[in-house]
Amino acid sequence: MATILHIEEMSTVRVLVGTKKGAFVLTSDGKRKSWAVDGPFFGGWEIYHVKGSPADPNRLYASQSSGWFGQLIQRSNDGGKTWAPVGNAFTYGGVAGTHQWYDGTAHPWEFKRVWHLEPALANPEVVYAGVEDAALFRSDDGGATWHELSGLRRHGSGPRWQPGAGGMCLHTILLDPVNPGRIFIAISAAGVFRSDDGGETWRPINRGLRSEHIPDPTAEVGHCVHRIAMHASRPNVLFMQKHWDVMRSDDAGESWREVSGNLPSDFGFPIEVHSHEPETIYVVPIKSDSEHYPPEGKLRVYRSTSGGNEWEALTRGLPQQDCYVNVLRDSMAVDSLDPCGVYFGTTGGQVYASPDGGDNWTAIVRDLPSVLSVEVQTIR
Amino acid sequence: MIQVVLPAHLRNLVGMQGPLVLEVAGIATQRSILDAVEASHPVLRGTIRDRVTLRRRAFVRFFACGQDVSLDPDDAPLPEAIAAGKEPFLIIGAIAGG
Numbered sequence: 001m002a003t004i005l006h007i008e009e010m011s012t013v014r015v016l017v018g019t020k021k022g023a024f025v026l027t028s029d030g031k032r033k034s035w036a037v038d039g040p041f042f043g044g045w046e047i048y049h050v051k052g053s054p055a056d057p058n059r060l061y062a063s064q065s066s067g068w069f070g071q072l073i074q075r076s077n078d079g080g081k082t083w084a085p086v087g088n089a090f091t092y093g094g095v096a097g098t099h100q101w102y103d104g105t106a107h108p109w110e111f112k113r114v115w116h117l118e119p120a121l122a123n124p125e126v127v128y129a130g131v132e133d134a135a136l137f138r139s140d141d142g143g144a145t146w147h148e149l150s151g152l153r154r155h156g157s158g159p160r161w162q163p164g165a166g167g168m169c170l171h172t173i174l175l176d177p178v179n180p181g182r183i184f185i186a187i188s189a190a191g192v193f194r195s196d197d198g199g200e201t202w203r204p205i206n207r208g209l210r211s212e213h214i215p216d217p218t219a220e221v222g223h224c225v226h227r228i229a230m231h232a233s234r235p236n237v238l239f240m241q242k243h244w245d246v247m248r249s250d251d252a253g254e255s256w257r258e259v260s261g262n263l264p265s266d267f268g269f270p271i272e273v274h275s276h277e278p279e280t281i282y283v284v285p286i287k288s289d290s291e292h293y294p295p296e297g298k299l300r301v302y303r304s305t306s307g308g309n310e311w312e313a314l315t316r317g318l319p320q321q322d323c324y325v326n327v328l329r330d331s332m333a334v335d336s337l338d339p340c341g342v343y344f345g346t347t348g349g350q351v352y353a354s355p356d357g358g359d360n361w362t363a364i365v366r367d368l369p370s371v372l373s374v375e376v377q378t379i380r
Numbered sequence: 381m382i383q384v385v386l387p388a389h390l391r392n393l394v395g396m397q398g399p400l401v402l403e404v405a406g407i408a409t410q411r412s413i414l415d416a417v418e419a420s421h422p423v424l425r426g427t428i429r430d431r432v433t434l435r436r437r438a439f440v441r442f443f444a445c446g447q448d449v450s451l452d453p454d455d456a457p458l459p460e461a462i463a464a465g466k467e468p469f470l471i472i473g474a475i476a477g478g
Contacts, residue, residue, distance in 0.1 A: 044389055068439040068473045069389060069427040085393065085423045089431055 130170035208256030259308020317361030345371025
């Protein structure tokens with residue numbers, strides 16, 4: 001116990017929060033009781049995502065955008081104290097082509113914004129960007145220049161992709177830490193795709209998904225996948241929060257099965273995996289796709305310790321009446337301390353943290369702009 | 381020298397609070413001024429006009445001598461007061477939203 005306490009005291013936890021009006025950096029020691037709030041950075045701009053490099057925790061990337069002034073990418077080399085803009089030229093490779101519009105007509109691919117930035121596991125200069133209209137870009141020079149991994153859009157199903165209500169966004173990028181070159185990505189509303197060669201070639205991996213609201217409920221593409229997650233020790237096991245349904249794959253996405261079980265609603269956005277227990281997962285049920293708030297006005301995180309199907313409500317410290325916030329897809333994350341810390345942000349501007357795997361929650365900041373994303377760095 | 385006033389968010393981006401003061405090659409037009417702005421401050425590429433098409437972003441407007449010139453041709457000469465640096469070329473974030 002004394003050793004664990006020592007490690008906690010020596011650690012720093014940094015929570016990177018993207019909001020509709022700027023970025024914030026929340027910092028604590030490993031006890032995770034007292035938090036410093038820095039920001040807003042880039043005040044007035046939408047910060048869809050901020051994420052640190054696993055190889056160099058001081059290297060951060062942020063997606064900064066605005067309906068007025070477009071897309072910028074910011075980079076920090078000192079853990080978020082100072083920032084500098086890097087490259088913002090996201091040009092689709094070759095002929096951009098078309099995807100389906102909401103009415104089923106062909107619509108040209110148009111860059112709108114970067115939803116998600118995923119720094120490579122081993123090299124802080126390499127970073128991937130998931131963008132709207134859906135495509136995957138990569139930078140090998142710390143964000144200065146970007147090139148599209150266009151095999152994703154060109155593998156064949158691209159012209160059949162269609163936007164979800166929030167736009168046609170590539171929102172999730174999972175880099176397999178065990179199988180070199182394997183990348184999983186997810187797109188609303190196309191589905192999940194996998195590359196086994198570093199992003200050159202791709203194929204859809206949506207077998208087992210069933211979406212009643214599309215013309216062919218079991219189509220190869222067209223599923224509104226909201227988020228996927230994996231545990232680094234077991235990258236063949238994937239968990240998914242789909243528009244409706246919580247799903248699981250035990251074969252790297254070759255097949256999926258539903259594990260919604262006893263959830264009060266299987267609609268939601270984020271899904272996350274405990275940092276030390278690969279069968280412990282978290283979701284935040286939302287009432288429905290038109291009522292983006294928790295059932296019964298009670299903000300509840302649900303935890304399964306069996307990889308799905310059996311879920312328990314985690315409520316201690318969370319509002320249990322008159323709560324009508326949403327928790328967006330990139331707004332939940334875990335630290336790697338023991339016990340595992342779990343964090344999520346709401347559209348009401350609260351960031352909640354649990355230092356004990358979800359048993360107890362506290363709002364570590366509660367009046368930010370609407371939260372778009374939350375990431376956590378554990379620095380020892 | 382031509383003066384260019386940026387909207388607040390773009391002034392923050394380039395780290396300047398006053399107007400940009402720029403040498404503009406040839407006749408002062410929207411295109412030549414924006415070319416000079418982007419050449420002197422590359423971070424502004426894509427924030428005022430599209431990087432590829434060079435079309436003005438939808439919620440950005442241009443004013444010269446009290447007139448909204450946003451819809452004028454890119455290569456139309458701007459008033460002499462702009463060219464002489466007596467009046468600034470204004471880049472404005474449109475009032476939009478609710």
